[in-house]
Amino acid sequence: MFSSNDTKTIRRGGTYLELESIKKIYAGYSHVYDALFKRFFYPRIKHAITYMDIKPGDMILDVGAGTGLSFMVFPRHCRVVGIDLSQEMLKKAKEKIRENRLDHIKLLSMDAMHTGFKDNSFDKVFISHVVSVVPDPYRLMEEVSRVCKKGGQVVIVNHFKSRNKVIEAVEKIINPVCKKIGWRSDMCLNEFIDRSGLHVKKKYMLKKLDFWHILFATNEK
Ligand SMILES: C[S@@+](CC[C@H](N)C(=O)[O-])C[C@H]1O[C@@H](n2cnc3c(N)ncnc32)[C@H](O)[C@@H]1O
Numbered sequence: 001m002f003s004s005n006d007t008k009t010i011r012r013g014g015t016y017l018e019l020e021s022i023k024k025i026y027a028g029y030s031h032v033y034d035a036l037f038k039r040f041f042y043p044r045i046k047h048a049i050t051y052m053d054i055k056p057g058d059m060i061l062d063v064g065a066g067t068g069l070s071f072m073v074f075p076r077h078c079r080v081v082g083i084d085l086s087q088e089m090l091k092k093a094k095e096k097i098r099e100n101r102l103d104h105i106k107l108l109s110m111d112a113m114h115t116g117f118k119d120n121s122f123d124k125v126f127i128s129h130v131v132s133v134v135p136d137p138y139r140l141m142e143e144v145s146r147v148c149k150k151g152g153q154v155v156i157v158n159h160f161k162s163r164n165k166v167i168e169a170v171e172k173i174i175n176p177v178c179k180k181i182g183w184r185s186d187m188c189l190n191e192f193i194d195r196s197g198l199h200v201k202k203k204y205m206l207k208k209l210d211f212w213h214i215l216f217a218t219n220e221k
Contacts, residue, residue, distance in 0.1 A: 022134075026066075029089070045070045058123040059121065067089055083107070090107055127144070145197065159211050
């Protein structure tokens, strides 16, 4: 049923080595991440969280929270658990929590593909710039589906490969380099949606020509 590049090149579950290499890459980024990426990532993070319709008391999982670019946007009336594989990224995230007294946000060091959370622990899940970073995005989405309540909201901000054939060809060529620097550039949006089993209610880009999509979905279990 799924015979495209995605299926051939994404190994189920990923490996220990892949996780160790991701940890190393993001340890390297941690000191410069905000300076390099905030200007690109923050506008979409802000937009996506603002439109999540977060209710008082909602339990929210921020998957691969990184340095916590999202943290200032979550309203104080919800509770957020941010998880990440990289201790160094989490250290930066902790600084933001302390400096801004964000007592509604807690952090845990975890592999998002195999978390320790009980089933149905979260009302909403936010995943920004992570599905193309983990070794197995479909294992990630199974885990997200398990820990999110049935009918809960899953919001994703991510780069997917372009539908423009020229750009798609370039993305395919640069994918090996992208993987070395921390993400893949060749994920197909439609295949991701099909295989993740999410019921996508809205999907769009903030600008007509943009690198990143924003998806608002429901966890149908
Ligand atoms: C590109 S950053 C995105 C950070 C943040 N969400 C943002 O939008 O700025 C990717 C993050 O995913 C984390 N990550 C990668 N694989 C992971 C995994 N298996 N479990 C948890 N976090 C992971 C990395 O450590 C890194 O902090």
